[in-house]
Amino acid sequence: xxxxxxTGRIHSLRAGTYTVVRDEGAGxxxxxxxxGRFRLEGLTPLVGDLVRAEDLGGGEGFVTEILPxxxxxxxxxxxxxxxxxxxxxxxxxxxxxxxxxxxxxxxELLGIEPVILFTKCDLAEPGAVEALLENYRAFNCLAxxxxxxxxxxxxxxxxxxxxxxxxxxxGKTTLLNRLAPALALPTGEISQKLGRGRHTTxxxxxxxxxxxxxxxxxxxxxxxxxxxxxxxxDNLFHCFRxxxxxxxxxxxxxxxxxKDKGCAVLRAVAAGExxxxxxxxxxxxYEALKNKKDWE
Numbered sequence: 015x016x017x018x019x020x021t022g023r024i025h026s027l028r029a030g031t032y033t034v035v036r037d038e039g040a041g042x043x044x045x046x047x048x049x050g051r052f053r054l055e056g057l058t059p060l061v062g063d064l065v066r067a068e069d070l071g072g073g074e075g076f077v078t079e080i081l082p083x084x085x086x087x088x089x090x091x092x093x094x095x096x097x098x099x100x101x102x103x104x105x106x107x108x109x110x111x112x113x114x115x116x117x118x119x120x121x122e123l124l125g126i127e128p129v130i131l132f133t134k135c136d137l138a139e140p141g142a143v144e145a146l147l148e149n150y151r152a153f154n155c156l157a158x159x160x161x162x163x164x165x166x167x168x169x170x171x172x173x174x175x176x177x178x179x180x181x182x183x184x185g186k187t188t189l190l191n192r193l194a195p196a197l198a199l200p201t202g203e204i205s206q207k208l209g210r211g212r213h214t215t216x217x218x219x220x221x222x223x224x225x226x227x228x229x230x231x232x233x234x235x236x237x238x239x240x241x242x243x244x245x246x247x248d249n250l251f252h253c254f255r256x257x258x259x260x261x262x263x264x265x266x267x268x269x270x271x272x273k274d275k276g277c278a279v280l281r282a283v284a285a286g287e288x289x290x291x292x293x294x295x296x297x298x299x300y301e302a303l304k305n306k307k308d309w310e
Contacts, residue, residue, distance in 0.1 A: 088238035101180035105137035115295035119253035172225035194223035
């Protein structure tokens, strides 16, 4: 048995086995089990984790230490993301901007840079795409047609760990296949009865693409932070970057930015400086969080 120690990143988890790729890229990946003490300590290694592992020889090993994380999600189970590509189709299925805004807020909370991609723009009603791009002008936001040049996306991937997420059926896997054709990831058709896509991705795995690492993830509705406080009515303001210029400018220090007199955010919305739809999402999230019990 070898006592050689390596440092690497977890690239996949299947049937309790972690694939750990050495950070310097030398040699083959190790197929590792996690040390039993992780369970006793309530820790779970995640795809994207930087770890130390013991090389037992023969391509096998044990994950012995999880290095400090910059961020972590429970769903999808990913760690140390630099950016999150949030895909929303313009049609088939119709866009859910409330969900998109929730995903953006949760990414902002975790310090993950959101990148917004609108897909199926060839199916959009006149003016719809332009309105969406204007609504998300504070972000890196792209509209994609089937024949769109994906060079700008490839440039964003270089030297970063990225996640791709959004509702099922918006084209995540199709886009990944364009970014890295060698992956040949399976895709599914849109269910005409349900109006949404069928799940085709069954696990989370990092793939090499355009000089970086990307994760294809199953379709899901929310991001769930792991090991830290989630969204609350008190931190929600800071998860809407359009509001940042108006911090401290409201008449009342405890302004909720919903219907308070002298609210700088409401003035900005009325003046068209902040998109109305984004504020509506903030208001809906605030009300939901205000009514949420501590034990929920």
